[in-house]
Amino acid sequence: MIRKPISRTASILWGVSIWVIFFTAWELAVIFEKVNLLLVPPPEKVLTALYSLIVEGNFLNDIGISILRVIGSFLGACVVAVPLGILMGTFATAESFLNPFVSAWRYLPAPAFIPILLMWLGTGEGPKLALLFIGVVFFLITLIMDYTRQVRIELIETSLTLGASQKRVLWTVIVPAVLPNVVIAMRQMLAVSWTYLVIAEIVASTTGIGAMMMRARRFLHTDEIMAGILVIGILGLLFDLLFRWMHRVFFGYLYNNER
Amino acid sequence: MATNFNKNDSVKLVVENAGKTYTHNNGSTIDAIVDVSFSVQRNEYCVLLGPSGCGKSTVLRMVAGLETPTTGRILLDGKIIEGPDRHRGMVFQNYTSFDWLTVNKNVEYGMKCNGVAAREREQIAAHFLDIVQLTKFKDAYPSQLSGGMKQRVAIARTLANKPSVILMDEPFGALDAETRWNMQELMASIIESTDTTVVMVTHDIEEALFLGDRIVFFSGHPGTVMEDGPVEYKNRQRVMIKEEALDLPGYIEAERHIMALMRSQRQEIGG
Known part of the structure; x- marks a missing residue:
């Protein structure tokens, strides 16, 4: 039925069934040897590979390093992007000055900087953090600027006619009004x-x-490669859920209608 | 003529030959309002009425200091208005509650901007929340309130800040008919119990006649004052209940007169 809601149970069942179909198809393809088993291992082999990577290998360490890289570079990007985005969305001068620069960088694909970053920063953590930073910071600035521009002018004007100074309007109206959307922008860019x-x-x-x-590729361990993909997917999902949860906790006043 | 008003103690607000011209990017100009003059007495409820697009909201925004007149000047208590400040508090048609603050904090906001001590803020906020009948909801957040309640928060917030003039831009325009009607009566009782000067923009004739002590009628394109005078059917008395207004002799004539004015302007715009 067009635009008619379905029950929660039905919705969950439908959502689960697509995964059941996906894994059944995968499993069947393996059982009937429709695929090269070396290239496409069965799903359970991916799970055992993940298990042995964690227990026998050093995979937890790798996961930890990856998480730290994401968090470290992302925090850096936020420290730069949140104030700049809010300033650019508030003051026309800040926008005129910075936006041509920010927009230009947005069109440059971040991986294009890898060779030069390697030359400048060596092979340690530097180039990785820099790439992640360059990859998200300009988009984050633009998103936050746009969200700041969307703060309704009536809120600002109300505050001015109540006697607020420019500085006070910025801190007590614009910033609190845009913060929920800043968290949404962060969630989008963390992915x-x-x-x-x-x-x-x-x-x-x-x-x-x-x-x-990449190491697993050298030894044709497709199960390990897939285990890596799985872990990245799960981590992405967990971070997304973390941000959704933070939004609800910090901005509970927006959710009052649902109580 | 307006300069004479300046010497008169009871004159609060004077708009003197105000005009606003907008310049398009291609260099062409358009006169939004031309040569607007009127004045508002202390404690007067002045309604700016006229067809849509006549520039009455622009006039109100200029009084607020949110826009500057291209020509002429606007004086509050004899001083030329420069930019927005606490003396001219504005209530908008769209909801302006600060969603991240409780109802009580919303009402205290202006006082906090102006350095009123915490205890005093609390007392004043409680008083005005009582007036707008929201005491029960003082710890609620705006997302829990209905449209009419949000508008009452905005009115209490403006009143609590003790502005010299309250400016209202179609404050009940977004409300349903019944809520609107209740709000108009609430507004009538508020201005009776507090010393307030109000300038309100509306295009609702009934609302203008019920609340206004004076009606300034604007013609359209470019907007200018077409008629300006006290609401005579009330004999300088205020009416608290809507049907009482309807019962007064002269009400129908007053409404008919304004409707005719409205119609003449609409036809002009249409033609």
Whole structure:
């Protein structure tokens, strides 16, 4: 039925069934040997590979390093992007000055900087963190600027006619009004950060989830590669859930209608 | 003529030959309002009425200091208005509750901006929350309130800040008919119990006649004052209940007169 809601149970059942179909198809393809088993291992083999990677290998260490890279570079990007985005969305001068620069960088694909970053920053953590930073910071600035511009002018004007100074309007109206959307922008860009992490670790790293997958490729361990993909997916999902949860906790006043 | 008003103690607000011209990017100009003059007495409820697009909201925004007149000047208590400040508090048609603050904190906001001590803020906020009948909801967040309640928060917030003039831009325009009607009566009782000068923009004739002590009628394109005078059917008395207004002799004539004015302007715009 067009635009008619379905029950929660039905919704969950439908959501689970697509995964059942996916794994059944995978399993059947393996059982009837429709695929090269070396290239496509059965799903359970991916899970056992993941288990042995964690127990016998050093995979937890790789996961930890990857998480730290994402968090470290992302925090750096936020420290730069949140104030700049809010300033650019508030003051026309700040926008005119910075936006041509920020927009230009947005059009340059971050991986294009890998060779030069490697030359400038060596092979340690520097180039990886820099790539992740460059990959998200300009998009984050733009998103936050746009969200700041969307703060309704009536709120600002109300505050001015109540006697607030420019500075007070910025701190007590614009900032609190845009914060919920800043967290949404961060959630969106954190997903992008994971993408660049994998690129950085595949191209130039000996540690991290991406590096583990490249090592596995050398020994034709497709099950381990897939285990890596699985872990990245799960981590992305967990971080997304963390941000959703933070949004609800910090901005509970927006959810009052649902109580 | 307006300069004479300046010497008169009871004159609160004077708009003197105000005009606003907008310049388009291609260099062409358009006169939004031309040569607007009127004045508002202390404690007067002045309604700016006129067809949509006549520039009455622009006039109100200029009084607020949110826009500057291209020509003429606007004086509050004899001083030329420069930019927005606490003396001219504005209530908008769209909801302006600060969602991240409780109802009580919303009402205290202006006082906090102006350095009123915490205890005093609390007392004043409690008083005005009582007036707008929201005491029970003082710890609620705006997302839990209905449209009419949000508008009452905005009114209490403005009143609590003790502005010299309250400016209202179609404050009940977004509300349903019944809520609107209740709000109009609430507004009538509020201005009776507090010393307030109000300038309100509306295009609702009934609302203008019920609440206004004076109606300034604007013609359209470019907007200018077409008629300006006290609401005579009330004999300088205020009416608290809507049907009482309807019962007064002269009400129907007053409404008919304004409708005719409205119609003449609409036809002009249409033609």
